[in-house]
Amino acid sequence: MARRVVVIGGGIGGLTAGHALATAPDPAQVTVVDAADRVGGKLRRELIGGSFVDVGAESVLNRSTETKALVEAVGLSDRITHPTSTSSSIWSRGVLVAMPKxxxxxxxxxxxxxxxxxxxxxxxxxxxxxxxxxxxxxxxxxxxxxxxxxxxxxxxxxxxxxxxxxxxxxxxxxxxxxxxxxxxxxxxxxxxxxxxxEMPAPPASTTRPNDAPAPFFFGLAGGIAQLPEAVAADLEARGHDVRTSTIVRELRRTPAGTWEIVVGPTTAPEVITADAVVIATPPPPTARLLADIAPQASAALAEIPLASMAIITLVFDRAEIGDLPGSGFLVPAVDGRTIKASTFSSGKWGWVDAADPERVWVRASIGRAGESADLQRPDLDLVDIALRELGEALGRDLPTPLDRHVQRWGGGLPQYNVGHVARIERVRADVAQVPDLELVGAAYDGVGIAAVVAGAGPAAARLLAAH
Ligand SMILES: Cc1cc2nc3c(=O)[nH]c(=O)nc-3n(C[C@H](O)[C@H](O)[C@H](O)COP(=O)(O)OP(=O)(O)OC[C@H]3O[C@@H](n4cnc5c(N)ncnc54)[C@H](O)[C@@H]3O)c2cc1C
Incomplete structure (x- = not known):
């Protein structure tokens, strides 16, 4: 009988691990369980101003062969696209300065x-x-x-x-x-x-004219959030389970060496049994689930701070807002502004531009590690701040947006603070003592999608190789 593996957390890390387990030559029977109402975690899209756009992560390092393989495996290769404009700026000392190359x-x-x-x-x-x-x-x-x-x-x-x-x-x-x-x-x-x-020059592109440098990032036309959606659909089509709105509250190892995963509300708990478990949640829930199973790993994970942030998406009438320069800008914290970056999505992504040529999509982000006061404000305040500071950066008042959306990311990004590598080594050493358990996700070997996906395949392979 196939091994039963429960993957806790249906972000891109958990889904990639689940997909690798489900498509191996000797596949496991996989159940992915996620607390949210949909899979994807930080990859999420919303209908804003008449088009679906990403409201979390939006691009992947182009050299990520593992992510490209996953995109291909779930039939999304034809949507791979690259930024049309990569000329970004820094809004420094009140002026937009071209990003040094x-x-x-x-x-x-x-x-x-x-x-x-x-x-x-x-x-x-x-x-x-x-x-x-x-x-x-x-x-x-x-x-x-x-x-x-x-x-x-x-x-x-x-x-x-x-x-x-x-x-x-x-x-x-x-x-x-x-x-x-x-x-x-x-x-x-x-x-x-x-x-x-002394670093080698980036390779020239084999697909772009005139030896132009290979693009640094890729996205998906329609949003990178389609990737977790498609991976979950592919898992289900292969006969595996993907359960959303299902929070995991407790993880127990039985004397027989199997696992019990306690899910659902405290008033009506349900126990799922498994032969092996992948934990693919952010550090705080992972630390809680490991408290009795790997106490040293749990304590080390609990030391990792997280940054919260909000992504504000604004949609403008193109005729009213006029041209925006390049793909967006970053803001040095030392200047004391509230927004930390803005992406001119219609300038950066051809597919956003094509969604409605008479409209312009703009993103702004607010929130840095250790600075949560601004995020206490209501959504409309965040929209007003973003509009005001964007206007200051561009040197003109902005028109009233046609639509707006605020996506909160509480604890969105784990912080790789001093000592992180040694901390993760302690986590790994403790978890290695526990059979049939793997950890994947943004806390370990890199926060970006490329690193998370790259870590998930080997974790799945180790679980399968253990038997
Ligand atoms: C605003 C933002 C923009 C970003 N932009 C980029 C980008 O452009 N490019 C890039 O490469 N990276 C980007 N990143 C980083 C990257 O998106 C994330 O680090 C990565 O997607 C994390 O994947 P993950 O699977 O580790 O975790 P998550 O995406 O956090 O998934 C974890 C999942 O676990 C679930 N969960 C939590 N607790 C429980 C529980 N108790 N029981 C069951 N399920 C639970 C959650 O609901 C969630 O779905 C961005 C991050 C943020 C926040």
């Missing part, structure tokens, strides 16, 4: 590359010939980079770029976990600028 998360290969965004004093602080003492212990991004590159570069460029991934604070984020290439240079005693200078 050729940096590694803001670390440049030359001073000139970042001259447009830094003052002469800040530029002078960049030590292009540094020969640092090799680092052995993890440090914050600000401490690690700041010593060689100056606080100006960290605040004006590295922080907003990292903020786009982690919504984190540079004084807390781990250099080792969040900038692994810079960490590698630091441990080898190589200067950061030299390390970026």
């Amino acid at each position: 050729g940096t590694m998360m803001g670390v440049p290969a030359t001073r000139e590359a970042v001259a447009g965004i830094l003052t002469p004093d800040e530029l002078a602080q960049i030590d292009v010939d540094a020969h640092p003492v090799p680092l052995t212990d993890d440090v914050s991004v600000a401490a690690g980079l700041g010593a060689q590159l100056g606080r100006g570069l960290v605040d004006r460029l590295v922080e907003p770029l990292l903020g786009g991934v982690y919504a984190g604070q540079v004084d807390e984020l781990s250099l080792q976990a969040s900038m692994p290439l810079m960490w590698q240079a630091a441990t080898q005693g190589r200067g950061f600028v030299a390390a970026v200078r």
